[in-house]
Amino acid sequence: MTFGRLSAHLSEFFRRFDLDAVVGPGDPESAIADLVRAQLAGEPLPDTVWRREGGDWRPPDRTPRLLRDDELPLPDVTEIPYEAYDLLYADDTARFCGIPKRRELVVPVARGCPVNCAFCEIPGREGKAERRVPIPRIISYISEMADTMPFEYVSMYAPTFTLRKRWVHEFCDAYEASGIGIPWKCTTTLHHLDEELIRRMGAAGCIRISVGLETLEPAGHAALPRAKHVAEQRFRETADACRAAGIELNCFVILGLPGTSFAGVARTIEAVREIGGRVRPTIYTDFDDMRADMDEPTVASFNRQLFRPGEEPEDAARYYRVLFDPDAPVTAVHEVIPRRSRS
Structure with a gap:
């Protein structure tokens, strides 16, 4: 299977x-x-x-039972080859979401997302109603894993980590009280952030927030859910709050989003760099365009790193130079993460 x-x-x-x-x-x-x-x-x-x-x-006659919040599984780290895993993020010019030179513990905090972006498969796979692992179980898991292996930061994986702001405040309180002290990062949207929440997250050890900025070009907003119609002023205010809290703002930027131009992409990236943020570019991919009768190479091209064969824009080369630019600025956030002995 x-x-x-x-x-x-x-x-x-x-x-x-x-x-x-x-x-x-x-x-x-x-x-x-x-x-x-x-x-x-x-x-x-x-x-x-x-x-x-x-x-x-x-075909299935019914869908599998969705797990309850308290049933959502957490990884067995002894099954993960970390010596190889660490190499995925060693070179930050590859533009993955991990942090170079430090070991990551991934905690799948939640499943499901109501934001419902057309270029994301999560709502169709996990549902639009979010399910979240209970806070005490997350804290216990991180504490136990930190005693098992020398993890240096935690990736709190949820499609929209700050969807429930009260939950995030309660998590920050519990994380601080636990004394674990390992820095952490998360992913969310600008819409689900505010200055007070950012300040609280920073005080509780958050060192990077990744957001689906996608584009600052108004013409591209029609292809995005309303929660991602972000004005540049709101973006800059959030960036200021992150900077004050000691948090790196990592921005997902989509190349080739319908309605946008290369000039708009360049301006969005310039704005992120002006505020000292990190850019993580990807190619626009509409998974609903996939068909079961496509050959394997065509299906494989729906990977957010390539334009689909035969549908490349005339200036595709310029987009690829942005996507794979080896001279683009790289993160320095690892410098605020203490090393732990791996002997």
């Missing part, structure tokens, strides 16, 4: 392969558990997955 982002979004694509089952949208853990139980009992494949019956494929 197969499961994951592509399986959930384009399940029918996998019918061409020698598989027995494909997990579609929903929590894959539930579907996998259904399949394992059926196999152990000698029963037919469950109706919560795409399954092969004879020479035909049958």
